[in-house]
Amino acid sequence: xxxxxxxxxxxxxxxxxxxxxxxxxxxxxxxxxxxxxxxxxxxxxxxxxxxxxxxxxxxxxxxxxxxxxxxxxxxxxxxxxxxxxxxxxxxxxxxxxxxxxxxxxxxxxxxx
Amino acid sequence: xxxxxxxxxxxxxxxxxxxxxxxxxxxxxxxxxxxxxxxxxxxxxxxxxxxxxxxxxxxxxxxxxxxxxxxxxxxxxxxxxxxxxxxxxxxxxxxxxxxxxxxxxxxxxxxxxxx
Numbered sequence: 001x002x003x004x005x006x007x008x009x010x011x012x013x014x015x016x017x018x019x020x021x022x023x024x025x026x027x028x029x030x031x032x033x034x035x036x037x038x039x040x041x042x043x044x045x046x047x048x049x050x051x052x053x054x055x056x057x058x059x060x061x062x063x064x065x066x067x068x069x070x071x072x073x074x075x076x077x078x079x080x081x082x083x084x085x086x087x088x089x090x091x092x093x094x095x096x097x098x099x100x101x102x103x104x105x106x107x108x109x110x111x112x
Numbered sequence: 113x114x115x116x117x118x119x120x121x122x123x124x125x126x127x128x129x130x131x132x133x134x135x136x137x138x139x140x141x142x143x144x145x146x147x148x149x150x151x152x153x154x155x156x157x158x159x160x161x162x163x164x165x166x167x168x169x170x171x172x173x174x175x176x177x178x179x180x181x182x183x184x185x186x187x188x189x190x191x192x193x194x195x196x197x198x199x200x201x202x203x204x205x206x207x208x209x210x211x212x213x214x215x216x217x218x219x220x221x222x223x224x225x226x227x
Contacts, residue, residue, distance in 0.1 A: 034215070038155075041201075042220060042221075043116075043203050043218035043219050043220045043221050044155065044203065044205075044218045045218070046215040046216070046217060046218075049215060087155075098143070098160070098207070099145060099157050099160050099168060100145070100157070100205075100216060101157060102147075102154050102155040102156075102157075103154065104154055105154070
């Protein structure tokens with residue numbers, strides 16, 4: 001599976017958009033980009049995933065560059081409850097295993 | 113539709129005892145993944161199972177750890193002769209069969225403390 005690079009931490013003001021970057025320059029054609037978050041002491045929570053098109057759901061938007069070497073997770077109106085560690089994961093599907101490999105993520109601190 | 117259920121939520125064991133952690137996947141899910149999170153560290157993949165089969169156990173310690181997912185009942189992660197270093201949060205995730213580009217849903221974890 002391709003590796004990802006994320007900033008270790010970011011701050012965001014409450015009510016503003018949070019834009020979390022992720023680099024995955026070695027991604028291959030059959031690998032999806034997944035985003036999860038982990039609020040302190042809880043189980044990881046699925047946010048969104050995509051292959052090459054931008055995606056949006058009720059939680060967030062995922063913007064993937066045309067060359068697929070990087071992506072950005074956008075939380076449109078961050079709240080204090082969005083403070084968490086956000087993980088960008090490149091997942092290879094098919095074959096013998098579909099496991100998610102977590103890196104160190106980005107600690108997003110939403111400030112009042 | 114209930115989410116992934118893990119029990120117990122908290123488990124205390126003395127050194128040398130056995131720990132059994134249970135994971136009931138979401139309804140209709142036949143793929144189960146176990147992860148371990150040591151204090152102040154990230155999530156580490158341990159094992160991936162389908163019903164009655166271990167598909168990938170590349171993250172499992174070579175000794176004392178085993179996992180199963182029987183035809184009936186929950187998936188079990190078993191740790192024999194626990195040591196203090198086994199103290200961690202253990203998370204289980206499940207995903208449905210037949211749809212590869214889908215999300216895996218996590219349970220709330222079992223926090224194992226070895227005293």
